[in-house]
Amino acid sequence: MSASSAMEEIARDLLLTRYTGAAGLTILLYDHLLSLADERRLIWSAKFTSSKFLFLAMRYIVPGMMITQSVQLAGLSNVSLTDKFCKIWMSLAVIVAWVTFAINNWLVLLRLWVLWDRNRTVIICTLLLFISTQATTLVLAWLRVAEMLPTLLFNRPLQLCSLSAPSDIGYMWLPGLSFEFVMLVALGYEVLSRPRTLAGLQRDGYGYFLCLFALSLANTIIFLVARLSLAFSAFFFTWCFATTTTCRMILNLRRSSESQPHPHHEADPSEAVDEPDAQFSQSGHRPAQVIKLGLIPRNDESNSHHSTNSTLVQERE
Template sequence: MASTVSFNQMVRYIYGTRYITYSAYCLLIYDHLLTFADELNLVWQSRSMNLVKALFIFNRYAVPVMLAVDVALLSGGLPSTALRPMCKGWIIFDTIVELAALGSTTCITNMRVRNLWADRQDVDRFLSLVWVLQFLASVAIMVNYLVKNAGSFSYEPNFNICFGTVHQAWWAWVPAMVFYVVLFIAMIMKALSTPRNEHTPFLSVLLRDGFVYVVVVFSSMLFNLLSWALAPAGLVQMPHYSSWAIATIAITRFLLDLQKRYYIELAPPEDDATDEFPMSEPKWSVWKATSQITPTLNDPFYAYYVAPFPMTDMRRRNSTQQALLRDLRNDGPPHDSV
């Protein structure tokens, strides 16, 4: 990465970073609003809490708040008297939170892929070990980076922003990227080793949910890595915020889609459908229950679309089921069938 740039180049880089960051943040908030009704129906229908739900809430709400502060700091509109003393502390805190967010997304993805291999304890243990190793490696690299470069985190008076070097920080993305490659290979192996039949929604479950998510997140990390390793110093913040927003959108969509699929795949025949409500209109009343649903336990992919969020009320589960079926009949199926 180039160590020095001219003032005119720095102006272009800073303004380019601002525009891309603003766009990414607007996209994050827009997607949050689009999926808020689904969140109410699919996540908050139960007061119970599990690890996936806790990590989902963390990414869903902590990340937008952190990025809102980052956008404000990057805008150059804050008073210099307030900005100057907080730059170093905020950059360190922001880095720690982003590391936690990265660890939570890899943890969620690892749990979903491990469910695919529930019948193979050796594979399950291997994937767990790989996740622990990659997270520890990411923490070690980031701690080393903060110790060596914390002195460069300072106030930039020309642009009224916080700034710092990312020398050798691109290594922090390598462990997670290697981990996603391992998950990708694990999904391919499971897909190739499982025969297709009426109980294996091959494209919808593996390709659409798993592969697409991994590719999106891996690509955003690769963008960060290449930018920090090769781009000029003035562009160090450009991939940081946009990639974080994209990864948050991806994990949110991934989990909400899994929860929807749980209802759809295990839904009763259309003739039994009652009490249908559109997902855009969350219902908090006591709904009339339909017939209970028995999971297709002979489906080798059942563990993959088992609801990631806890549910304690059968009536609410069945009502949400009918809402999704209503959406499918109005808008068409969300995926191709094989």
């Protein structure tokens, strides 16, 4: 392939990456504006918890990083940057991306624990898996970044930071993908053990899990098989859409819980609360009052009082 043909191919790949990144950012910002009223009403007014902090951090860090990246990627700044800036920006972007994806997986993991009725074995196994896969991803990311930094330069004709040599950066996504696959299998087993209606599956948020796994799978495959100029063609879209999906899941669950007529109580996800199987409805899906995903209110106060009263009556008898 001649030099001119290679440059044309890189330019086409760059254009595709710009389009997909812009599409992801547009979806992220548009959904953020649509859900801003719900966020103010359901999240900001709630009691401060660790999950609330993580939710807001992910919700606002990702748009800020994506806006900066889109300006740099599109060459809109019209400023000749330095190679040093590209190296610093790449290192920072890798750290922030890892943190936000870890927050994303953590919030989804909390939802998995709720669906499994906070089974201690499931919590311990998935927590250990979460810690090990995130640590492995961080180590692989830094190894790949250390390899890429010497080849990361500011391309003046294209007005963006680019790699001058290939690098196997796709493997850094495999640990996270394996974690999401295990969560999907755990969800599938939970669905088979307690059959639900379509409405019940939608209410419990299974569509969000499938969407997140599909995005991660597509992103990992593209990183592994695509040429270097196309490696990031799906990454920025996946980053934006995964953030949008998780935020939507949290807000929809919170809205569903708020609609219940029972008094609300904010629960921290670190609390271990066991829900009896009797609280499942005949349709096979959980009533909204048993949802306690950090940001989700606890509505079991009346049930606990009833259970306590029943125990006292039995003791008296």
